[in-house]
Amino acid sequence: MVLERLGTGIGWRPEIADAVERMPVDWVEVVSENTCPGHLPESLRRLRERGVTVVPHGVSLGLGGADRPDAHRLAALAERAEALGSPLVTEHIAFVRAGGPLTATPLLEAGHLLPVPRTRDALDVLCANVRIAQDALPVPLAVENIAALIGWPGEEMTEGQFLYDLVDRTGVRLLIDVANLHTNHVNRGEDPAEALAELPVEAIAYVHVAGGFERDGVWHDSHAHPVPPEVLEVLSGLASRVTPPGVLLERDENFPEPAELERELAAIRGAVAAGGGDRGGRSAPPVPPAVPEVSDATRQRVGLGQAAVLSALVAGTPVPEGFDRVRMGVQARALASKRADVVAKVAPELPEILGDSYRPRFLAYAQEQPMTGGYRRDALDFAGRLLRDGRAGGRVSRRRLEKWWLDRAGAAPRRGAPLRRG
Numbered sequence: 001m002v003l004e005r006l007g008t009g010i011g012w013r014p015e016i017a018d019a020v021e022r023m024p025v026d027w028v029e030v031v032s033e034n035t036c037p038g039h040l041p042e043s044l045r046r047l048r049e050r051g052v053t054v055v056p057h058g059v060s061l062g063l064g065g066a067d068r069p070d071a072h073r074l075a076a077l078a079e080r081a082e083a084l085g086s087p088l089v090t091e092h093i094a095f096v097r098a099g100g101p102l103t104a105t106p107l108l109e110a111g112h113l114l115p116v117p118r119t120r121d122a123l124d125v126l127c128a129n130v131r132i133a134q135d136a137l138p139v140p141l142a143v144e145n146i147a148a149l150i151g152w153p154g155e156e157m158t159e160g161q162f163l164y165d166l167v168d169r170t171g172v173r174l175l176i177d178v179a180n181l182h183t184n185h186v187n188r189g190e191d192p193a194e195a196l197a198e199l200p201v202e203a204i205a206y207v208h209v210a211g212g213f214e215r216d217g218v219w220h221d222s223h224a225h226p227v228p229p230e231v232l233e234v235l236s237g238l239a240s241r242v243t244p245p246g247v248l249l250e251r252d253e254n255f256p257e258p259a260e261l262e263r264e265l266a267a268i269r270g271a272v273a274a275g276g277g278d279r280g281g282r283s284a285p286p287v288p289p290a291v292p293e294v295s296d297a298t299r300q301r302v303g304l305g306q307a308a309v310l311s312a313l314v315a316g317t318p319v320p321e322g323f324d325r326v327r328m329g330v331q332a333r334a335l336a337s338k339r340a341d342v343v344a345k346v347a348p349e350l351p352e353i354l355g356d357s358y359r360p361r362f363l364a365y366a367q368e369q370p371m372t373g374g375y376r377r378d379a380l381d382f383a384g385r386l387l388r389d390g391r392a393g394g395r396v397s398r399r400r401l402e403k404w405w406l407d408r409a410g411a412a413p414r415r416g417a418p419l420r421r422g
Contacts, residue, residue: 003140003173004087006053006206006246008269010261013251017043019258025265027053029248030084032076033060037083048085055206056080058091063129063143064116065095066102066303074136081139088140088205090175091133093126093166098306102299105307108314109371111342111378112335117152117305118162123169125302128294130170142173142205147183147221149331150309153322159190160198167203174199177208178234179221179250186219187327192234196241206246209235209268218330224254227264232271239275247272314370336366339378347379353400354393361386380409 007026010016020028021043028047035044035056048054058077061069081089094113099105116122134141143166145159157165163174176199181192209232211225227249238244247268251261311317313332319325340362344351351358365385371378383405385391392398 003205003245004053006055006248008265009053009206009246009248010265011057011248011250011252012044012047012054013255014041014043015253016251016255016258016261017041019261021046023258023262023265025052027055027246027248029055029057029090029250032056032058032080032089035080035084037079040083044084053087054084055086056084056089058089059113060096061091061133062094062096063091063133064093064122064126065097065129066125066299066306067100069129069132069136071136074133078137081137086139088142088173089137090142090144090205092144092146093163094146095306095310098303098310102296103303103307105304105311106315106370107372108307108310109373110310110314110335111339111371111375113146114306114310114313115146115148115150115152117302118155118157118159119152120156121298121302123157123162123165124294124298127166127169128292130166130172134170134172140173140205142175144175144177144208145180147177147180147187147219149187149218149334150323150327151188152305152309158194158198159184160195163195164198164200167200172203173205174203175206175208176204176238176244177210178238179208179210179212179227179231181234182228182231183212183219183221186214186217193237196234196238201242204242204244206248207235207238207244208248208250210250218327220334222254223250223252226256226260227267232267235268235271236275239272241275244272311370314366316367336363339366339371339375342375343379343382346375347383347404349404350379350383350401353397353404357393361391380405384409 009025009027009029010020010023012020012028012030030044044054056077061073061077063069077089092113093116095116096113097107097109100107116126130141130143145163166172167174181195184190185192209227210221210223211227212219212221213225249264249268308320312319312328313335319328340359343362344358354361362382365382369381369385383401387402387405392401
């Protein structure tokens with residue numbers, strides 16, 4: 001099946017919904033986990049009625065994790081694709097949780113996309129998980145290369161080789177993020193041109209473009225800054241080989257004025273035109289042979305490595321041998337900072353109640369308590385910890401925090417009941 005050409009699009013976010021409706025875009029992408037099929041925002045409804053394509057983009061499936069993909073998460077992704085009438089769905093080549101029964105270690109959540117090792121074992125697991133996902137979804141799947149602050153020791157393939165073999169064995173499409181290629185160039189010394197030269201361009205479904213910033217020699221893929229010229233150069237390099245079927249601007253926060261976003265979209269179109277790539281049609285990726293089921297022993301080997309890395313990042317256990325300790329420290333702090341930011345968004349009452357003390361208190365909590373559920377569970381656990389330890393501040397703050405906790409910790413908390421852990 002040959003996917004349709006998408007054109008130039010932007011990531012739909014509630015903060016810029018009205019502006020997106022007025023922008024000259026061909027399509028939009030939505031974060032799958034942030035949409036509810038039965039209660040789509042009116043802005044998305046209007047875009048769909050105008051014929052604007054909407055693509056759901058998942059962030060929590062963890063196809064690169066050692067475990068088989070969660071059936072409920074796959075069903076939710078499929079439901080959103082059908083509700084939005086989408087021609088495809090996308091996810092990431094990453095792991096987002098590790099541990100559990102497979103490894104007999106505590107189950108931990110990263111709250112972030114973490115890189116899989118480019119090894120034969122990890123590729124076997126990824127291919128098996130991708131095929132499981134493909135069988136469960138009503139439309140084609142495309143998977144995205146991620147940005148990474150850390151690299152695994154003992155890797156056996158380059159990123160381009162890893163992606164080529166993944167496509168060859170599964171027929172999956174690729175969502176190529178050129179900003180992530182630039183990030184890995186700065187952080188891991190990987191040449192974007194070499195990665196692009198090894199890619200199976202016929203498998204590209206679309207391309208992501210985003211901004212970031214460099215600090216102390218580390219590039220942070222923030223999605224909150226303008227797209228830099230270096231990223232546009234990588235896009236032009238890709239466009240010199242093939243015209244991307246679709247290109248999308250990602251912006252997740254620190255939104256500029258609509259006119260600035262439109263200028264970035266124009267710059268993206270200009271970068272594609274400057275590449276002057278192949279203007280011919282595309283063929284579908286070849287139908288791959290059946291992917292054999294990967295052994296439990298292979299899954300366990302991959303799982304043990306991922307659990308050790310994630311535990312070092314979020315639970316303070318020793319850094320596994322061969323990893324750059326400085327970079328692991330940078331990644332650990334970035335994960336804790338992201339937790340604080342996202343919890344503040346899903347539970348905005350917490351920073352309002354705690355004021356300026358919210359962030360330092362949450363970061364101290366994050367150093368002691370790994371995330372074992374989603375961000376809403378994390379918010380409840382944080383508030384519960386403050387209340388249990390008597391660190392909720394003055395009497396007024398404590399009363400407000402306790403009321404907030406009780407209102408959300410159960411379906412029908414009893415008024416005046418003693419505080420209980422949920």
